Amino acid sequence: MSVRNRWFxxxxxxxxAALVLAAACGSDKESTxxxxxxxxxxxxxxxxxxxxxxxxxKITIQSGEPEFYDPHRSNFEQDIFVERMLFRALYNLTDDGxxxxxxxxxxxxxxxxxxGSVYTVKLKPGLKWSDGQxxxxxxxxxxxxxxxxxxxxxxxxxxxxxxxxxxxGCDDLFNNKDAAQKQAxxxxxxxxxIDDTTIEFTLNKPVATxxxxxxxWAAYPSRKDVIDKFGDKWTEPANIVTNGPFTLKEVVAKDHxxxxxxxxxxxxxxxxxxxxxxxxxxxxxAFKAFQNGELQATQILATDSTVAEGDASLKSQLIVIASxxxxxxxxxxxxxxxxxxxxxxxxxxxxxxxxxxxxxxQQLVDAAYDGVHAPALYWxxxxxxxxxxxxxxxxxDYDLEGAKKALVDAGYPGGQGLPTFKLIYRDTPxxxxxxxxxxxxxxxxxxKVEMQYVDSKARSAAFNSGEFQLFQGGWQLDYxxxxxxxxxxxxxxxxxxxxxxxxxxxxxxxxxxxAATTEDARIKAYQAVETAIIKNLCGAIPMYQDSVPFLxxxxxxxxxxxxxxxxxxxxxYCAECWYVKK
Amino acid sequence: xxxxxxxxxxxxxxxxxxVATITFFLMHAVPxxxxxxxxxxxxxxxxxxxxxxxxxxxxxxxxxLYLWDASQGDLGLxxxxxRDVAKLLKDGFFVTAQLGLMGLFVAATLGxxxxxxxxxxxxxxxDYLGVVFATIGxxxxxxxxxxxxxxxxxxxxxxxxSLGWGGPVQLGxxxxxxxxNWRKLIIPVxxxxxxxxxxxxxxxxxxxxxxxxxxxxxxxxxxxxKESRVVLRHTIKNALIPVLTIMxxxxxxxxxxxxxxxxxxxxxxxxRAFVTAVGRRDYGMIMGSTLFYTLIVTIANLAVDLxxxxxxxxxxYR
Numbered sequence: 001m002s003v004r005n006r007w008f009x010x011x012x013x014x015x016x017a018a019l020v021l022a023a024a025c026g027s028d029k030e031s032t033x034x035x036x037x038x039x040x041x042x043x044x045x046x047x048x049x050x051x052x053x054x055x056x057x058k059i060t061i062q063s064g065e066p067e068f069y070d071p072h073r074s075n076f077e078q079d080i081f082v083e084r085m086l087f088r089a090l091y092n093l094t095d096d097g098x099x100x101x102x103x104x105x106x107x108x109x110x111x112x113x114x115x116g117s118v119y120t121v122k123l124k125p126g127l128k129w130s131d132g133q134x135x136x137x138x139x140x141x142x143x144x145x146x147x148x149x150x151x152x153x154x155x156x157x158x159x160x161x162x163x164x165x166x167x168x169g170c171d172d173l174f175n176n177k178d179a180a181q182k183q184a185x186x187x188x189x190x191x192x193x194i195d196d197t198t199i200e201f202t203l204n205k206p207v208a209t210x211x212x213x214x215x216x217w218a219a220y221p222s223r224k225d226v227i228d229k230f231g232d233k234w235t236e237p238a239n240i241v242t243n244g245p246f247t248l249k250e251v252v253a254k255d256h257x258x259x260x261x262x263x264x265x266x267x268x269x270x271x272x273x274x275x276x277x278x279x280x281x282x283x284x285x286a287f288k289a290f291q292n293g294e295l296q297a298t299q300i301l302a303t304d305s306t307v308a309e310g311d312a313s314l315k316s317q318l319i320v321i322a323s324x325x326x327x328x329x330x331x332x333x334x335x336x337x338x339x340x341x342x343x344x345x346x347x348x349x350x351x352x353x354x355x356x357x358x359x360x361x362q363q364l365v366d367a368a369y370d371g372v373h374a375p376a377l378y379w380x381x382x383x384x385x386x387x388x389x390x391x392x393x394x395x396x397d398y399d400l401e402g403a404k405k406a407l408v409d410a411g412y413p414g415g416q417g418l419p420t421f422k423l424i425y426r427d428t429p430x431x432x433x434x435x436x437x438x439x440x441x442x443x444x445x446x447x448k449v450e451m452q453y454v455d456s457k458a459r460s461a462a463f464n465s466g467e468f469q470l471f472q473g474g475w476q477l478d479y480x481x482x483x484x485x486x487x488x489x490x491x492x493x494x495x496x497x498x499x500x501x502x503x504x505x506x507x508x509x510x511x512x513x514x515a516a517t518t519e520d521a522r523i524k525a526y527q528a529v530e531t532a533i534i535k536n537l538c539g540a541i542p543m544y545q546d547s548v549p550f551l552x553x554x555x556x557x558x559x560x561x562x563x564x565x566x567x568x569x570x571x572x573y574c575a576e577c578w579y580v581k582k
Numbered sequence: 583x584x585x586x587x588x589x590x591x592x593x594x595x596x597x598x599x600x601v602a603t604i605t606f607f608l609m610h611a612v613p614x615x616x617x618x619x620x621x622x623x624x625x626x627x628x629x630x631x632x633x634x635x636x637x638x639x640x641x642x643x644x645x646x647l648y649l650w651d652a653s654q655g656d657l658g659l660x661x662x663x664x665r666d667v668a669k670l671l672k673d674g675f676f677v678t679a680q681l682g683l684m685g686l687f688v689a690a691t692l693g694x695x696x697x698x699x700x701x702x703x704x705x706x707x708x709d710y711l712g713v714v715f716a717t718i719g720x721x722x723x724x725x726x727x728x729x730x731x732x733x734x735x736x737x738x739x740x741x742x743x744s745l746g747w748g749g750p751v752q753l754g755x756x757x758x759x760x761x762x763n764w765r766k767l768i769i770p771v772x773x774x775x776x777x778x779x780x781x782x783x784x785x786x787x788x789x790x791x792x793x794x795x796x797x798x799x800x801x802x803x804x805x806x807x808k809e810s811r812v813v814l815r816h817t818i819k820n821a822l823i824p825v826l827t828i829m830x831x832x833x834x835x836x837x838x839x840x841x842x843x844x845x846x847x848x849x850x851x852x853x854r855a856f857v858t859a860v861g862r863r864d865y866g867m868i869m870g871s872t873l874f875y876t877l878i879v880t881i882a883n884l885a886v887d888l889x890x891x892x893x894x895x896x897x898x899y900r
Binding site (some may be wrong): 065066067068075150151152153154155157158174175177232252253254255256278279280281282284285286288289291292293294295454455456457458459460461462463464473495496 | 613618619620621624626627629661662663670673674729732733736737743745847848855858861862863
């Protein structure tokens with residue numbers, strides 16, 4: 001080799017080494033405790049004197065792109081997250097300071113006056129829309145009409161329907177197919193404007209969760225004149241009117257949305273003069289952008305939270321929220337092997353018990369999620385009133401020898417004679433890690449499982465049709481009440497009971513819950529429902545309660561947590577509380 | 583030649599019809615629909631949604647309706663937000679095409695320069711540099727390259743930005759300097775251009791070497807022509823034909839977008855929109871994107887064929 005070429009190769013090698021070193025700089029990792037820090041607040045609320053001048057009150061945050069900005073057509077978290085800043089209902093949810101939530105009046109002047117099944121709500125005086133028009137009772141009534149209108153096709157109409165919100169006439173209107181009957185059904189809906197500031201709701205029966213459900217996006221008001229004028233385009237920035245702390249200034253599809261303060265918002269005036277929401281699906285990219293100062297708040301991957309924990313400046317900006325989601329393996333009870341000949345078949349129960357006891361849940365969350373999630377033996381998530389926790393269900397906890405014994409009791413010693421089960425999982429890198437872990441864990445116990453990784457829609461289709469043996473599922477709360485993760489999910493014939501749990505103990509517990517007359521009795525009754533489900537492993541084997549890590553800039557103040565609500569941006573229930581610090 | 587061009591253009595229609603038909607029926611055969619989700623959607627909601635988007639009609643009627651509307655330029659609505667598909671494609675393509683064209687320019691320039699220098703400096707330092715570049719460029723996936731560049735230049739050095747599109751989003755802003763943010767553009771453009779640049783460099787090198795060894799080049803040198811004239815006037819033009827062969831599909835691939843790069847950098851292009859639409863079973867967007875891609879590839883191939891004729895006077899189409 002010539003001298004010239006040798007120098008050239010040396011130069012190339014040194015340049016490459018320099019680049020690698022530059023890449024490695026700043027990525028010191030220390031070994032840290034990986035347990036989630038549920039409810040930790042990264043940036044303490046600071047008094048207004050710490051605020052930067054108004055021209056600096058602008059932030060850029062990450063979220064997914066909303067499908068709709070119309071709350072009565074929205075289905076996804078990213079839609080609701082933005083709508084919560086644009087609109088407000090009669091009530092709002094807020095962090096109770098201990099990981100839970102409480103309901104407070106928002107547009108409502110106070111608690112409803114209750115007379116049997118009739119709930120009367122007075123509005124605060126002087127409320128306005130963003131265009132200066134008065135916000136009246138009729139606007140809220142129109143919102144409920146839209147929510148129950150089948151032509152609007154709200155995916156969340158069910159929260160106002162039978163068994164939950166129980167608004168009189170809502171299901172009749174929603175299920176109506178006769179156009180000639182529609183107006184009469186609208187007129188018969190149990191939401192009436194008595195005067196400009198008084199709304200009377202007639203329910204099918206008294207509902208303990210009235211103010212909770214009436215705080216949701218399903219209960220947001222709507223402006224009839226605006227929707228009549230612009231049709232589906234009423235939510236475009238040039239046309240939209242809002243009653244929340246912000247309004248929509250600009251939307252660039254696939255890129256960002258910009259919110260600015262609603263000048264006619266009667267509540268706490270936002271300090272922020274502009275919120276830019278960047279539509280970023282790649283959370284790893286969002287993490288890097290945050291490190292570069294391009295974002296002031298973002299969700300990050302569980303694996304990146306470990307990196308953040310190891311960096312002194314990032315750690316102080318890290319919030320890990322115990323979210324409103326429980327992840328489980330769902331079991332098709334109609335399967336002759338997994339469900340047995342009846343709901344109380346002891347052999348099938350022991351097989352399900354073996355599946356549960358073979359899972360080391362702590363190892364699972366450590367291996368697949370760097371320990372961010374919380375191992376769970378329960379179904380009702382932490383943060384809800386009535387939460388029972390792992391201690392109540394220790395009998396299904398990890399015990400490999402116990403799993404093998406249960407397999408013997410099921411009639412399959414060492415897995416002999418046991419068919420190979422199919423487990424449907426969503427095809428993402430993290431879920432693949434999780435699925436591979438489970439497959440190995442079950443193999444150690446003698447249970448063979450074949451993984452089927454499919455995309456989200458194919459997975460949902462399999463679930464809805466009931467065409468599965470084992471399925472990675474769970475439940476994310478729609479609202480923070482113990483009934484939400486239970487009603488319709490495990491009772492015989494329940495709308496979401498795709499795993500066909502049909503157990504007399506479980507059904508009896510549901511009946512007792514429906515008949516409960518006091519709040520304490522209701523909570524206890526639903527706890528009994530949960531106990532019956534877990535005791536029988538009727539359709540679900542809990543694995544972990546999700547935690548969601550966020551990075552929130554230390555320059556962003558007023559950010560609380562949402563308690564155990566949607567895993568959207570922390571403190572997003574009070575975006576008007578956020579501000580940029582000096 | 584004119585007849586050839588007309589025939590090629592007319593062939594686009596049956597090609598689009600075939601692609602539309604295959605895509606339409608394949609799309610409906612895949613499990614899961616646009617409104618499928620884990621939480622049970624009440625039958626009344628499903629019926630209302632299907633009515634709204636004409637999915638309650640028999641499949642053959644939906645197919646016929648789609649073809650009829652598409653023939654008049656109406657590509658329907660995206661299920662995501664009821665946005666007009668044609669507008670989404672237009673807006674997305676405007677961004678993706680910019681990224682693609684910038685990437686193509688960088689790839690072509692870098693590739694041809696490196697390839698030419700490698701050929702002229704065969705087995706010398708420049709040739710080795712070209713080999714190293716081509717090997718790295720061909721081996722490292724563009725998203726790995728992008729991630730590496732982000733870690734170095736964004737996270738550690740803070741010299742560049744990583745989020746969002748740094749170019750104009752409207753046609754009217756193309757000639758406004760203020761519409762360009764080079765800090766955001768550099769890494770995505772480099773990421774999409776490295777692989778094609780590596781490929782172009784190798785093809786250019788090989789083609790140049792072949793031409794340089796031709797008798798007419800030896801004759802030109804023997805006649806005393808300057809080396810620069812030999813290379814620029816006699817060698818490069820003849821060496822370009824194989825390079826043009828790969829430029830067509832390269833251009834089509836770049837201009838139709840890279841889903842991964844667009845997702846990584848939050849670029850609002852059609853690559854990302856298309857892949858997202860498939861995952862969401864957004865039928866209108868899937869059909870519109872597929873037809874659009876077909877059109878782009880067809881046009882790109884025609885442009886390459888016409889470029890051949892322009893570069894090589896021996897090539898004439900009838």
